[in-house]
Amino acid sequence: MGEFDLIDRYFRRPAAAAAGGVALGIGDDCALLAPTPGMQLAVSSDLLLEGRHFLSTVDPARLGHKALAVNLSDLAACGARPLAFTLALALPAADEDWLAPFARGLLALADAHGCALVGGDTTRGPLAICITVFGEVPPGQALLRSGARAGDDLWVSGTVGDARLALEVFRGTLRLPAEAFEAARLRLEQPQPRVALGQALRGIASAAIDISDGLLGDLGHVLRQSGVGARIEADRALGLLALRRLAADAVPAPIQLDCVLAGGDDYELAFTAPPARRDAVLAAGAAAQVALTRIGCIEAQPGVRVVDASGAALARAFASFDHFG
Amino acid sequence: MGEFDLIDRYFRRPAAAAAGGVALGIGDDCALLAPTPGMQLAVSSDLLLEGRHFLSTVDPARLGHKALAVNLSDLAACGARPLAFTLALALPAADEDWLAPFARGLLALADAHGCALVGGDTTRGPLAICITVFGEVPPGQALLRSGARAGDDLWVSGTVGDARLALEVFRGTLRLPAEAFEAARLRLEQPQPRVALGQALRGIASAAIDISDGLLGDLGHVLRQSGVGARIEADRALGLLALRRLAADAVPAPIQLDCVLAGGDDYELAFTAPPARRDAVLAAGAAAQVALTRIGCIEAQPGVRVVDASGAALARAFASFDHFG
Incomplete structure (x- = not known):
């Protein structure tokens, strides 16, 4: 199957070009977006590699879902409304048994968030998925990382x-009962980006981030x-x-x-807001x-203090995840 | 070196956030673009893999240049003005001797076109470079692939x-004199995207495309x-x-x-325009x-006829390049 047949068969849909904010979808040198005049465009890009970000054995439909979910989660953390995305895909082969469910999982989540696939690139190579996502947010209303103030509450979604x-x-380092494992696996393989929450928190949260590398x-x-x-109550x-x-x-319990504190792959929002806004939150x-x-809560003193019920600091290190650590 | 130090050291520059059309650069969940109200946003994404799109021995500065050039070439083919780009990078290691020249080559071309690096992703893995580029074009003025008409001239840049x-x-299939090889190598490794030409052709060209996989x-x-x-005079x-x-x-001569006809990696523009617009072209x-x-010239009859000086069709096949052929 040629590169262009492949795009046609699995990723091009008549509806995409007609989606709100999309003037021209797949099939030209560029896609053309028509953002709402005056809105800012939020942009994020993630590269997922087999073996590093997902296991080779993962269900392709769940992988398609997750590849877009991690990007939508970045839009959520900014309070942006999803608009469109591009997909650059390196594949060892044009394997129908893989592509069909991958596209299905990807496009189902895209549809759920009104986010149109507008273009991208396909090439032969070790499995790699690069998605760049675009969303809209009113000027000055994006949730940033820089707005947390001493005294703010610290919140986490989901x-x-x-x-x-x-x-x-x-x-192989842990065993779980079958039921618990299936539930945990669903969280790992099919995270739900908090897109609606991010938008609902505009004007309420003072700062926000999505939890991808550990809380x-x-x-x-x-x-x-x-x-x-910050001070965190364990x-x-x-x-x-x-x-x-x-x-x-x-x-x-310690594990x-x-x-919770350093697990990663959660795609929930951590955000701060003044105590006066608890009802709004x-x-x-x-x-x-x-x-x-x-x-x-947020405190003036730099660093993080994890405390027990008595308020005493836990004297432990929690490792986070750094791709070049 | 951690992932975040790496981004800071090589890719973050104070000027980026202040670039025209960029409200927020590297460092948050999303970048924020502020497109000129009423303009359409042209978007393109390319994924380059070592061994498939470039040789492992290539000068990293030239690779940085080329990785952005192939994306700017897509903007050029649409007649769009470059605005910003994201970079998702998989690297086998955070190697300073590679990263410093790669970033230098990349950012030099970005500066030459006023195109700010606003965000992206870094991860450890086999060398892969995914760039998504954003440009602006007035509504209805983008150069598309669909506008060629019988009777139009067929033009190629550079x-x-x-x-x-x-x-x-x-x-190893060909030998060239040293001087010729160096010149050819520069074309392969450091193509010049025809960004100014693409914009100058708005309202003149009836259709355009960039030549990446062969004319x-x-x-x-x-x-x-x-x-x-189309009919092409050999x-x-x-x-x-x-x-x-x-x-x-x-x-x-046949080679x-x-x-020329099926080489690939040229990043020139092929475009059509009515003969009445030759002076404007x-x-x-x-x-x-x-x-x-x-x-x-463009003809009503589908297909391409390559003809000799006498107008007789050359009875030869010219293979193009398809990543999944």
Whole structure:
């Protein structure tokens, strides 16, 4: 199958060109977007490699979903509304059994968020997926990493740490009951980007980031760029682990806390907001149908303090994930 | 060196955030572009892999240049003005001796075209470079592949085929005099995207495409999408080969014609325009300081006819390049 047949068969859809904000879709040297006049365009790009970002055995439909989800999660963290994306794909071969479900998973999530595939590139090579996503946000309303202030609450959406449990099962370092493993695996392979929540938090959150490399690591970017520190209550943070009860026997509490604080691959939002906005925050979570947990607060003193129920600091190191560490 | 130090050291520059049309550069979940209200945004994405799109021995500064050049060439083919780009980079290691010149070559070309690096991704893996580029074009003025009409002239910018000569020397199938090889190699490794020409051709050219996979192959997209065919005069096409004289003894004429018609990696523009616009076309070329060659014309009959000086069709096949052929 030729490169162009491949694009035609799996990725081009008549609807794409007609999507809102898209003047010209797949098939020319460039796609043409028509952003709403006056809106800013939020842009993010992620490169996923087999073996590094996903296992070779992953269901291609879930991989298609995840490849776009991690990018939509960046739009969510900025409070942007998804508009369109490009897909650059390196494939060992034009394998129909792989491409059909990959495209299905990818485009199903795209459709769910009104995000049109407008162009890209295909080439032969070791499996690599580079997606660049575009969204719109009103000028000055994007959620940034730099806005956290001492006294703000620290919030996290959804559940955190479960994806890492699944990864450790795949790595053979952990065993989970079948039911818990399937739930954890779904979190690892099919994360739900918090797109509606991000938009609902515009004007409410003072800073936001998406948790992709681990809560503490990503929170660190917010703290450095805001010039502040944070205090995290360990017990509240542990409540972020969806599988806490199911995994209680299989996973010791300290490892549960590691997974929550430094697990990675969560694609939830960590954000800050003044205590006076708690009702607004909870209303945003309710509107977006996402549970929100307040796990601590922002302090003037730089660094992160993880404390127990008595307020005493836990004397432990939590490693984050750095691709060139 | 950590992932974030790497980005800071080689790719982040204070000027980027202040560039025209860029509201927020590297360092947050998304970059924020502020397109000129009412303009359309042209978007293109290319993925370059070591071994497939470039040799492992290539000078990293030239590779940095080329990685952006092939994307700017897509903007040129649409007549768009460059605005910004993202870079997703997979590297076997954070090697300073490679990164410093790669970034230098990349950013020098970016500066020459006022195109700011606004974000991206870095990860460890086999060398892969995915660039997504954004440009602006007034609504309805983008050069498309679908506008060629029977009777139009067929034009090509600059020189074509020389890059393939260099590739064949690297492959060992061809020998060139040292001077000719260095010139050909420069065409292969450091193509000059025809950005000014593309913009100058707005309102003049009826269709355009950039020649990346070979003149005939890329022209074929224009012909199919326009529902027309073309006649190419072989002698005029041969005039596109810059090294024709230097390579005359080393390269038989039929191979020269192969290189011109199906060589690939040229990053020149092929475009069509009505004969009544010849003066305007030549003025656009002069304004952009790029030589333009009229190599044939568009005909109603589908397909391409390559003809000799007497008008007789050459009975030969010219293979184009397809990444999944």
